Amino acid sequence: MSRHPRFFTTNKKGEVYELKNELNSEHRQTRGDAVKKVIASMTVGKDVSGLFPDVLKNMQTDDIELKKLVYLYLMNYAKTQPELVILAVNTFVKDSDDPNPLIRALAIRTMGCIRVEKIIDYLTEPLRKCLKDENPYVRKTAAICVSKLFELEPEMTEEQGFIDMLKEMVSDVNPMVVANAVVALTDIHEENPKKHYFRVNDQTANKLLHALNECTEWGQIAILTALTDYKPKDGKEAETICDRVIPRLQHANGAVVLSAVKVLLMNMHYIKEQDLIQVFCRKMAPPLVTLLSSPPEFQYIALRNITLVLQKYPQVLNNEMRVFFCKYNDPPYVKLEKLEILIRLCNSRNVDQLLSELKEYANEVDVDFVRKSVNAIGRCAIKIDEATERCVNTLLDLIKTGVSYVVQEAIVVIKDIFRKYPRTYEGIIPQLCENLEVLDEPEAKASLIWIVGEYAERIDNADDLIGYFLENFTEENPQVQLQLLTATVKLFLKKPNENQSLVQSILQTASNECDNADIRDRAYIYWRLLSTDPQAAKAVILSEKPPIAGENQELSPALLDTLIRDIGTLASVYHKPAETFIAGKKYGADNVSKAMHSHYDEEEDINAPPEKIKEAIMNNNIGDLLDLDWSEPSIQEPQLSPPMTNNQSSGGSTLDDLLSLTTPVTSQITPTATAAIVNNATTTTDDIMSLFNTNSSPITTTDVSNVTNNKNNDPFANLF
Numbered sequence: 001m002s003r004h005p006r007f008f009t010t011n012k013k014g015e016v017y018e019l020k021n022e023l024n025s026e027h028r029q030t031r032g033d034a035v036k037k038v039i040a041s042m043t044v045g046k047d048v049s050g051l052f053p054d055v056l057k058n059m060q061t062d063d064i065e066l067k068k069l070v071y072l073y074l075m076n077y078a079k080t081q082p083e084l085v086i087l088a089v090n091t092f093v094k095d096s097d098d099p100n101p102l103i104r105a106l107a108i109r110t111m112g113c114i115r116v117e118k119i120i121d122y123l124t125e126p127l128r129k130c131l132k133d134e135n136p137y138v139r140k141t142a143a144i145c146v147s148k149l150f151e152l153e154p155e156m157t158e159e160q161g162f163i164d165m166l167k168e169m170v171s172d173v174n175p176m177v178v179a180n181a182v183v184a185l186t187d188i189h190e191e192n193p194k195k196h197y198f199r200v201n202d203q204t205a206n207k208l209l210h211a212l213n214e215c216t217e218w219g220q221i222a223i224l225t226a227l228t229d230y231k232p233k234d235g236k237e238a239e240t241i242c243d244r245v246i247p248r249l250q251h252a253n254g255a256v257v258l259s260a261v262k263v264l265l266m267n268m269h270y271i272k273e274q275d276l277i278q279v280f281c282r283k284m285a286p287p288l289v290t291l292l293s294s295p296p297e298f299q300y301i302a303l304r305n306i307t308l309v310l311q312k313y314p315q316v317l318n319n320e321m322r323v324f325f326c327k328y329n330d331p332p333y334v335k336l337e338k339l340e341i342l343i344r345l346c347n348s349r350n351v352d353q354l355l356s357e358l359k360e361y362a363n364e365v366d367v368d369f370v371r372k373s374v375n376a377i378g379r380c381a382i383k384i385d386e387a388t389e390r391c392v393n394t395l396l397d398l399i400k401t402g403v404s405y406v407v408q409e410a411i412v413v414i415k416d417i418f419r420k421y422p423r424t425y426e427g428i429i430p431q432l433c434e435n436l437e438v439l440d441e442p443e444a445k446a447s448l449i450w451i452v453g454e455y456a457e458r459i460d461n462a463d464d465l466i467g468y469f470l471e472n473f474t475e476e477n478p479q480v481q482l483q484l485l486t487a488t489v490k491l492f493l494k495k496p497n498e499n500q501s502l503v504q505s506i507l508q509t510a511s512n513e514c515d516n517a518d519i520r521d522r523a524y525i526y527w528r529l530l531s532t533d534p535q536a537a538k539a540v541i542l543s544e545k546p547p548i549a550g551e552n553q554e555l556s557p558a559l560l561d562t563l564i565r566d567i568g569t570l571a572s573v574y575h576k577p578a579e580t581f582i583a584g585k586k587y588g589a590d591n592v593s594k595a596m597h598s599h600y601d602e603e604e605d606i607n608a609p610p611e612k613i614k615e616a617i618m619n620n621n622i623g624d625l626l627d628l629d630w631s632e633p634s635i636q637e638p639q640l641s642p643p644m645t646n647n648q649s650s651g652g653s654t655l656d657d658l659l660s661l662t663t664p665v666t667s668q669i670t671p672t673a674t675a676a677i678v679n680n681a682t683t684t685t686d687d688i689m690s691l692f693n694t695n696s697s698p699i700t701t702t703d704v705s706n707v708t709n710n711k712n713n714d715p716f717a718n719l720f
Helices: 015-025 027-042 051-055 064-077 082-095 101-113 118-129 136-152 154-159 162-169 175-191 202-212 217-229 235-250 254-268 274-293 295-311 332-345 351-359 367-383 386-402 405-421 427-434 442-454 462-470 477-495 500-512 517-532 534-541 557-565 570-576 589-602 611-619 624-628 651-661 671-692 701-711
Strands: none
Touching: 015 027, 015 051, 027 064, 027 589, 027 671, 051 064, 051 082, 064 101, 064 118, 064 701, 082 101, 082 118, 082 254, 101 118, 101 351, 118 136, 118 162, 136 154, 136 175, 175 202, 175 217, 202 235, 202 500, 217 235, 217 254, 217 332, 217 624, 235 254, 235 274, 235 295, 254 274, 254 557, 274 295, 295 557, 295 570, 332 367, 351 367, 367 386, 367 405, 386 405, 386 427, 386 651, 405 427, 405 442, 427 442, 442 462, 442 477, 462 477, 462 500, 462 624, 477 500, 477 517, 500 517, 517 534, 557 570
């Protein structure tokens, strides 16, 4: 180090030091460039909070560009330097009276964005002036500032009359002021919905509709969202609202279109004339179709919202099915949503066109999409009775391709078709059974086994087919095992003379070798039914199943109405109410966490000392502590066991009670007591074993020989 001292010394003070000098420069241009450098450093994540006093000196300038940069810096670092922010208050107040409306609006917006409580007292008077400013740009900026102030000090905001001033601004002549006042009031209402700060009445609704045509796109969204909460007096008023909102369907912004659709759907609920509803549905169709010309991400949002619209009014897009055909370059998530909509739009007139399209989709390379396409063919068969035969023929054509996942998905949906139309298409069962070796998925195996068991009397080699699956019964998936168990019992009940050994074998295997409790329980139930009352077993197991319904993926009416109200938001994309995933709502993560903590806080400490001892400890009365009985008086319970002798300890008594359940205790118990214990234990065990028709009495030598002789007895001897 002594040889090369120049490498360890430097004249540079660092970047912050240089910026500090430039911010205090005499030259205006140098100070402006320095502020820009500070903002650039702040943007890339460098800590420049140490320059707060130096940046603050540049607030008082006529250069509006420089003033904006300084205000941006203040908003970013105000929380870290709350004491120094007070120094900027005079400049803020001065700027709020500036002749330039841009500077007035900039000052009030910055004061609202600085989340420091010390500055709130200085904000009220400038805010009051700006809310009544002659320039609409300043008024609309001040309206948003009121909602920010409400987040920090709701009581003061209400006491100072700012909320009432906002309500007056809804009647402002400038539509942008109206829109921002609606946004602010909506935010305030969401913060505290119990007080109903903002309610749209008939007069307010008329003013909002009047301002709708001249607002920007975001203002239109705010106004349309507010109109969603308005309930018209009658169908005539609802019709008027719909007529005034329909022009918004032609807007280029998709969010405005969805908001307009939401208002239409909410007001169509109050219209009784069906012809008028049909007219509105036809007018909604072209804008919804236009949304599909957007990028894929926008398409997905549009498709999720269209699904809700179709569930409420299926006739909206009756003639627009071709628009939802999948393109080769559509992302998978868009293709799957289009499939859902295609199934909803399917009817007897367009089913042939849809089937040919779905058959093409089944030859795609995307396995998941192919499965959904095959499943869609089955859902069309269940939905439209007249097209069932064509759908079944299409599925058989796909099975002939021999592609594993296509065949298995086809068998799964054919099982549902059999449930919808029993005793109708069993002629195709031989073609299904030819694909036994292709099946390797549990759901497909279970579906084919169900078909074989359900139609066992019409399948000559049903026992061979069941036996094929029984070879690896213990290794199969529980879903397959349950279906095998049921199908084998069905086969036995339909052909009892031929399948006695088969059903006995599977019941013994399921009862003794399966670890799954569901399988064992079902085997026990079947065993008991067959051994006690075969006719009852037939009535239960071979009973007529009700045919499955068409679409089982519909939302409940209450949930659908909630989601219709939230069209254009995340709730309509997730198909879940907002309170289930937004923080601060009823089921949000933060409220669930608070509820858990409050639950734990309410639990009493079981180890806490009694109240008298707590009081003595708090008062520091040592004498009282010595005199207190530390054990709380216990509730006298009836003694269930006989009194102990002097030679018995409590531990020994408990152990004896436990041992008496299985083996007699010889020490210190008389022969009479021993016999009583054994009888009690036997009675308890008999009660349990009687459920399984088993005698639990003590086994004698004769009983042992009988067990050996009866080991191979046929449990189904009484069936014939």
